[in-house]
Amino acid sequence: MIAVHEAVLLRRRQNKQRDLKAYTASGGLTALAKAHSIGPEETVRILTDSGLVGRGGAAFPAGRKWESVRTAADPTRYVVLNTDESEPGTFKDRVMIESDPFMVLEGLLIACYAVSASCAYIYVRGEYGGIAELLERSLDELRRAGHLDGIAPGGRPLPVEVRHGGGAYICGEETALFRSIEGYRGEPMAKPPFPTVAGLFRKPTVVNNVETMANVPDIIAFGAKTLRSRGTERSPGTKLFSVSGHVARPDTYEVPFGTPLKELLELAGARADDLQAVLLGGAAGTFVFPKDFDLALSYEGVAERKATLGSGAVIAFDRQTNLWQVAERLGRFFAHESCGQCVPCRVGTRRQHEMLETLANGHGRGDERSLLLRLSQVMTDASICGLGQTAATAVRSLMDAESAGLLAH
Numbered sequence: 001m002i003a004v005h006e007a008v009l010l011r012r013r014q015n016k017q018r019d020l021k022a023y024t025a026s027g028g029l030t031a032l033a034k035a036h037s038i039g040p041e042e043t044v045r046i047l048t049d050s051g052l053v054g055r056g057g058a059a060f061p062a063g064r065k066w067e068s069v070r071t072a073a074d075p076t077r078y079v080v081l082n083t084d085e086s087e088p089g090t091f092k093d094r095v096m097i098e099s100d101p102f103m104v105l106e107g108l109l110i111a112c113y114a115v116s117a118s119c120a121y122i123y124v125r126g127e128y129g130g131i132a133e134l135l136e137r138s139l140d141e142l143r144r145a146g147h148l149d150g151i152a153p154g155g156r157p158l159p160v161e162v163r164h165g166g167g168a169y170i171c172g173e174e175t176a177l178f179r180s181i182e183g184y185r186g187e188p189m190a191k192p193p194f195p196t197v198a199g200l201f202r203k204p205t206v207v208n209n210v211e212t213m214a215n216v217p218d219i220i221a222f223g224a225k226t227l228r229s230r231g232t233e234r235s236p237g238t239k240l241f242s243v244s245g246h247v248a249r250p251d252t253y254e255v256p257f258g259t260p261l262k263e264l265l266e267l268a269g270a271r272a273d274d275l276q277a278v279l280l281g282g283a284a285g286t287f288v289f290p291k292d293f294d295l296a297l298s299y300e301g302v303a304e305r306k307a308t309l310g311s312g313a314v315i316a317f318d319r320q321t322n323l324w325q326v327a328e329r330l331g332r333f334f335a336h337e338s339c340g341q342c343v344p345c346r347v348g349t350r351r352q353h354e355m356l357e358t359l360a361n362g363h364g365r366g367d368e369r370s371l372l373l374r375l376s377q378v379m380t381d382a383s384i385c386g387l388g389q390t391a392a393t394a395v396r397s398l399m400d401a402e403s404a405g406l407l408a409h
């Protein structure tokens with residue numbers, strides 16, 4: 001079954017054909033042609049006016065990123081499509097590419113044209129072998145039909161490289177991803193400088209998530225207002241959510257920003273009354289409890305409740321689930337995936353996991369909660385990158401919920 005509430009990005013999901021002919025027959029590539037006719041400056045202006053923000057977790061305005069690179073002094077620039085998607089419970093980018101590889105690639109080509117990129121890189125999660133093949137095949141079709149011509153500076157054909165990821169969650173963090181493409185260990189670098197100034201090979205770089213890039217063709221083809229026709233003023237457009245856990249129909253759902261969480265859960269076949277909690281935003285997200293299921297799924301809506309949309313993962317848990325055991329699994333994940341470069345995260349994630357194991361087994365001495373709280377402060381404040389900075393977010397929200405008497409166990 002096709003589980004979409006409002007299919008915009010996923011509108012071709014039902015099509016059996018994934019070839020270029022079918023894509024162009026349904027209006028594909030008109031945006032790329034329009035970009036060529038209006039030029040880079042106007043293309044970026046439309047994107048900026050649309051209000052599109054990145055869907056990879058940090059919610060940074062896409063137009064601002066593109067404009068910084070477009071106007072960079074250095075003429076060597078890159079665009080990277082972040083297809084690492086390794087956050088637990090997150091699979092929307094895979095579904096997006098499987099449904100419509102050409103829409104994602106058209107967005108990438110427009111980005112490259114708009115910032116005069118010398119080369120594009122697609123960094124695909126190591127375990128997504130089939131997706132890498134699909135992207136290579138689709139790129140070949142585009143190349144043979146001449147759609148990569150005239151995109152690189154000087155009107156040259158654009159080189160596009162598909163790189164297989166290192167199989168580590170940290171490789172999705174943009175600076176670690178650059179290091180991995182460059183042939184080093186995937187370890188983050190301190191920011192600033194930001195990628196738009198010194199990114200891949202220390203050159204100005206646009207890095208965007210798959211879903212961000214998929215939004216681009218419609219915005220360029222139909223104008224800045226098209227995104228604003230759905231969603232909320234501060235979160236225009238639709239959003240893909242990977243819904244899993246204790247729901248009858250786990251799947252990727254597309255809903256307009258502002259849709260209540262309760263409605264999304266119902267789409268996935270869950271009765272809100274049967275659930276104990278939802279982990280919203282992935283492993284680095286927050287637990288949300290039934291009293292907050294009315295929250296609006298928009299950037300401002302979740303911020304009001306101290307939650308996050310993160311990677312777009314929504315994992316539902318029924319009342320039989322021991323959420324401390326879930327927290328232990330999250331703790332194990334972070335301890336395993338820490339790159340080990342900085343002490344607050346390398347040591348902090350391990351100590352956090354040990355205490356979560358104790359709590360999950362019901363063997364606490366009594367001081368674990370206060371130690372977890374102090375540790376979470378250190379990891380958040382002193383870690384180099386987003387992994388360490390958010391490794392305790394879910395745990396903290398669980399402790400708050402426990403204090404408020406919201407846990408079933």
Ligand SMILES: Cc1cc2nc3c(=O)[nH]c(=O)nc-3n(C[C@H](O)[C@H](O)[C@H](O)COP(=O)(O)O)c2cc1C
Pocket residue numbers: 053054055056057058059060082083084085086087169170171172173174175207208209210212213385386387
């Ligand atoms: C530990 C970690 C893992 C990340 N993994 C991904 C990922 O798999 N895909 C992604 O698009 N962004 C990921 N990000 C966010 C990227 O660093 C970056 O913000 C994003 O790719 C920018 O694209 P956007 O502006 O289109 O969201 C990750 C960040 C962190 C800290």
Ligand code: SF4
Pocket residue numbers: 170187188337338339340341342343345346383384385386387388389
């Ligand atoms: S916070 Fe963790 S993942 Fe990030 S650089 Fe430090 S050790 Fe590596």
